[in-house]
Amino acid sequence: xxxxxxxxxxxxxxxxxxxxxxxxxxxxxxxxxxxxxxxxxxxxxxxxxxxxxxxxxxxxxxxxxxxxxxxxxxxxxxxxxxxxxxxxxxxxxxxxxxxxxxxxxxxxxxxxxxxxxxxxxxxxxxxxxxxxxxxxxxxxxxxxxxxxxxxxxxxxxxxxxxxxxxxxxxxxxxxxxxxxxxxxxxxxxxxxxxxxxxxxxxxxxxxxxxxxxxxxxxxxxxxxxxxxxxxxxxxxxxxxxxxxxxxxxxxxxxxxxxxxxxxxxxxxxxxxxxxxxxxxxxxxxxxxxxxxxxxxxxxxxxxxxxxxxxxxxxxxxxxxxxxxxxxxxxxxxxxxxxxxxxxxxxxxxxxxxxxxxxxxxxxxxxxxxxxxxxxxxxxxxxxxxxxxxxxxxxxxxxxxxxxxxxxxxxxxxxxxxxxxxxxx
Amino acid sequence: xxxxxxxxxxxxxxxxxxxxxxxxxxxxxxxxxxxxxxxxxxxxxxxxxxxxxxxxxxxxxxxxxxxxxxxxxxxxxxxxxxxxxxxxxxxxxxxxxxxxxxxxxxxxxxxxxxxxxxxxxxxxxxxxxxxxxxxxxxxxxxxxxxxxxxxxxxxxxxxxxxxxxxxxxxxxxxxxxxxxxxxxxxxxxxxxxxxxxxxxxxxxxxxxxxxxxxxxxxxxxxxxxxxxxxxxxxxxxxxxxxxxxxxxxxxxxxxxxxxxxxxxxxxxxxxxxxxxxxxxxxxxxxxxxxxxxxxxxxxxxxxxxxxxx
Numbered sequence: 001x002x003x004x005x006x007x008x009x010x011x012x013x014x015x016x017x018x019x020x021x022x023x024x025x026x027x028x029x030x031x032x033x034x035x036x037x038x039x040x041x042x043x044x045x046x047x048x049x050x051x052x053x054x055x056x057x058x059x060x061x062x063x064x065x066x067x068x069x070x071x072x073x074x075x076x077x078x079x080x081x082x083x084x085x086x087x088x089x090x091x092x093x094x095x096x097x098x099x100x101x102x103x104x105x106x107x108x109x110x111x112x113x114x115x116x117x118x119x120x121x122x123x124x125x126x127x128x129x130x131x132x133x134x135x136x137x138x139x140x141x142x143x144x145x146x147x148x149x150x151x152x153x154x155x156x157x158x159x160x161x162x163x164x165x166x167x168x169x170x171x172x173x174x175x176x177x178x179x180x181x182x183x184x185x186x187x188x189x190x191x192x193x194x195x196x197x198x199x200x201x202x203x204x205x206x207x208x209x210x211x212x213x214x215x216x217x218x219x220x221x222x223x224x225x226x227x228x229x230x231x232x233x234x235x236x237x238x239x240x241x242x243x244x245x246x247x248x249x250x251x252x253x254x255x256x257x258x259x260x261x262x263x264x265x266x267x268x269x270x271x272x273x274x275x276x277x278x279x280x281x282x283x284x285x286x287x288x289x290x291x292x293x294x295x296x297x298x299x300x301x302x303x304x305x306x307x308x309x310x311x312x313x314x315x316x317x318x319x320x321x322x323x324x325x326x327x328x329x330x331x332x333x334x335x336x337x338x339x340x341x342x343x344x345x346x347x348x349x350x351x352x353x354x355x356x357x358x359x360x361x362x363x364x365x366x367x368x369x370x371x372x373x374x375x376x377x378x379x380x381x382x383x384x385x386x387x388x389x390x391x392x393x394x395x396x397x398x399x400x401x402x403x404x405x406x407x408x409x410x411x412x413x414x415x416x417x418x419x420x421x422x423x424x
Numbered sequence: 425x426x427x428x429x430x431x432x433x434x435x436x437x438x439x440x441x442x443x444x445x446x447x448x449x450x451x452x453x454x455x456x457x458x459x460x461x462x463x464x465x466x467x468x469x470x471x472x473x474x475x476x477x478x479x480x481x482x483x484x485x486x487x488x489x490x491x492x493x494x495x496x497x498x499x500x501x502x503x504x505x506x507x508x509x510x511x512x513x514x515x516x517x518x519x520x521x522x523x524x525x526x527x528x529x530x531x532x533x534x535x536x537x538x539x540x541x542x543x544x545x546x547x548x549x550x551x552x553x554x555x556x557x558x559x560x561x562x563x564x565x566x567x568x569x570x571x572x573x574x575x576x577x578x579x580x581x582x583x584x585x586x587x588x589x590x591x592x593x594x595x596x597x598x599x600x601x602x603x604x605x606x607x608x609x610x611x612x613x614x615x616x617x618x619x620x621x622x623x624x625x626x627x628x629x630x631x632x633x634x635x636x637x638x639x640x641x642x643x644x645x646x647x648x649x650x651x652x653x654x655x656x657x658x659x660x661x662x663x664x665x666x667x668x669x670x671x672x673x674x675x676x677x678x679x680x681x682x683x684x685x686x687x688x689x690x691x692x693x694x695x696x697x698x699x700x701x702x703x704x705x706x707x708x709x710x711x712x713x714x715x716x717x718x719x720x721x722x723x724x725x726x727x728x729x730x731x732x733x
Contacts, residue, residue: 044553046661049563227705232662234459235455235655238456239700242701245445258662261657293562293565
C-alpha cells in the first residue's frame with residue numbers, strides 16, 4: 001500500500017486556498033454593493049392575488065428608492081429585493097426565509113398571512129435577521145417575541161410590524177360602527193358576526209368581540225350567535241339560512257375573497273333583509289376582482305380596512321403607476337403596506353450606525369419616527385414596546401358605484417357613507 | 425312576503441342558544457340534496473377511472489377546475505350559459521383525459537401505486553399552475569341568468585341553479601349507466617375492469633378501452649365543473665379541495681361503485697349541510713369526515729363497495 005506524504009508545499013497551498021475560501025464571504029460582506037431584503041409573500045396558491053399585489057408594491061418601492069439615489073447616508077447604497085413564495089402554505093414561511101437568508105438577505109419582510117409570518121419569526125430570532133412585517137394581523141406574532149425578550153429567554157427582539165393587529169382592528173371597527181350608527185341616527189339591535197374559521201378569521205373575530213365587550217356600545221352584537229364557516233367553504237347556504245333565522249339588522253362578515261363570493265350572492269338569493277353589511281376588517285369586500293365578480297352584491301358594502309391615503313397626491317400618482325404595471329389592478333391595502341415597508345426599511349438603513357450589525361439595524365428600527373407613509377395612519381410610524389405600530393389604523397371604506405371609497409373617519413373620508421342601504 | 429308564514433319555532437338544545445326551527449332543518453336537507461348531485465357527478469368520474477384502471481386520479485379536482493374555467497371562458501367570451509356550455513366542457517375534458525391516459529397513464533397502469541400517485545400529482549401540479557399562468561390567481565365565478573333566481577315553496581327556497589345542476593347531474597349519471605350497461609363499448613369497459621387479461625384474450629382493445637374510460641371520467645368531472653361554476657367560486661388551487669372531497673365521497677360510497685359515488689355524494693353534502701344546522705357551521709366538515717372514519721371502521725369497502733376477494 002502506498003502512502004502519500006504530506007509535503008510542505010501541498011500543506012501550504014491547501015491551507016491558504018481553504019482560508020481564502022472561508023474568508024471570501026466576509027470580504028464580500030464588508031463591502032456590500034447592495035442591501036438585500038428578503039420579501040416573502042404567497043405568490044401562488046389560494047392567497048396568490050394579494051401576495052402578488054404585495055410583491056409588486058415592494059418592487060415598485062425598491063425601484064423608487066434606488067431611482068432617488070438609494071440610501072444616501074450610506075454612499076447611495078442600492079436596495080435589492082430577493083423574492084420568496086410561501087405558496088400560501090404556513091410552513092413555507094420558514095423555509096423560504098431561510099433560503100433567502102442563506103442567499104445573503106440582511107432583512108426580512110412579509111408575508112401577508114399570519115400563519116407563514118409566524119413561521120418566519122423563528123428564522124428572524126434564531127439567525128438575528130431584523131424582520132419588518134408588512135402585513136399580518138394576529139397579535140401573538142410580535143407579542144410572543146416581546147414576552148420572550150421581557151422574560152429573558154431571548155436577548156433582543158428582531159420582529160417589528162407596521163400593520164394593525166387583530167385587537168386594534170377590533171377596537172377601531174367597534175369605534176367606527178358606533179360612530180357611523182350614531183351619525184345615521186340608528187341603533188341596530190341585531191348585529192350578526194360571521195367569519196372564516198382560519199387563524200386570521202378567528203383572530204379578527206376575537207378582537208372584534210373583545211373590543212365590543214370592552215366598549216359596551218349602544219348597538220347590540222348577538223354574541224352567542226356568531227356564525228363561523230370552514231375556510232375555504234364549498235357551500236354557505238345553510239350558514240345564510242341560519243343568519244336569516246337571526247333576523248339581522250347589520251351583517252358583520254370577516255371573509256376571504258372566495259368566501260365573500262359565496263356569501264354575498266347567497267344573502268341576496270335567500271332574500272335576507274338588513275340595513276347594511278359592514279365588515280370589521282378582512283379581504284374580499286373591496287378588491288377590483290371582487291367588484292367585477294360580485295357586481296351589485298358588493299354595492300353599499302362597507303369594510304373597516306387599512307387603506308391608502310388618497311388625499312395624498314403622492315399616493316394618487318403611485319396608484320396610477322401601479323395600475324399600469326398590474327394590468328389595471330387597484331393600489332390598495334396589500335400593495336400599499338408592502339410599498340410603505342420598503343420605505344420604512346430605507347429610512348432605517350439611513351439611520352442605522354452600521355449595516356453589517358443586525359443589532360444596530362434593530363436599534364434604528366426601534367427609534368423609527370417616519371411620516372412619509374402612503375397609507376392612512378393615525379400619526380407617525382413608530383414601534384411600541386411589543387414591536388407594533390400603534391398608528392397603523394384601518395379606514396372604513398364603502399363600495400359606491402362599483403368603486404371602494406374611504407367614508408370614515410371624517411378626516412380620511414372622500415365621500416359620505418350610505419347607511420342604511422337603499423331598498424332595491 | 426313571498427316566503428309564506430313561518431311555522432312555530434321549536435326550541436331544541438342547540439349550541440349558542442340558537443333557535444333551530446323545522447324550516448332550518450328542512451332547508452338544510454334540501455340544500456344538501458341539491459348540492460350533493462354535483463358532488464356525485466364529480467365523484468362518479470373518479471370512481472369510474474379507479475374502477476377500470478385501479479389508478480387513483482389525483483388530478484381529478486384540477487380537471488374539474490379546468491372545466492370551470494372553460495365554462496367561465498365560454499360565458500365571458502361567447503356569452504354561453506354554463507348550463508348549456510357544460511356539453512362543450514365535457515367534450516374538451518374527454519379529449520384531455522383521453523390524451524393524458526394515452527400519453528402518461530398508460531405507461532404506469534401496471535406500476536406500483538406510489539408511482540401512479542407521483543405521476544398523477546405531477547399532472548395535478550401542471551394543471552393547477554397552467555391555470556394560474558393563464559387565468560391568474562383571483563377567484564372567479566360564472567354569472568348565469570338562471571343562477572340568480574330562486575323559487576319559494578312556502579317558507580323553503582329552492583335555488584334554481586342548484587336544482588338545474590342536480591337535474592343535469594342525475595341525467596348524466598343515468599346516461600353513463602346506460603352507456604356502461606347497454607352499449608358494446610360500455611360492456612368492454614366493464615369487461616376490462618373485471619378482468620383486463622380476460623378482456624384482452626377475447627379480443628378487446630384494452631388500451632383503447634382504458635383511454636375511453638379515463639376520457640369519460642374526465643368528461644364527467646368537466647361537466648360537473650361547468651354545472652357548479654355559477655355556485656362555487658374557483659381559483660387554481662381549488663382543485664385540491666375538490667379532489668379531497670371526491671376521495672371522501674368515493675371511499676364512503678365504495679371504490680369503483682357508480683351507485684356508491686352517487687349516493688355518497690348526496691350523503692356527504694347532506695351531512696355537511698345538516699352539520700352546519702346542528703353544530704357550529706365551522707365544524708360541518710367534521711361530520712362528513714367522521715362519516716368517513718365510521719365507514720372505514722365498520723365497512724372498509726364502502727357502502728356499495730365489494731370486498732376484495
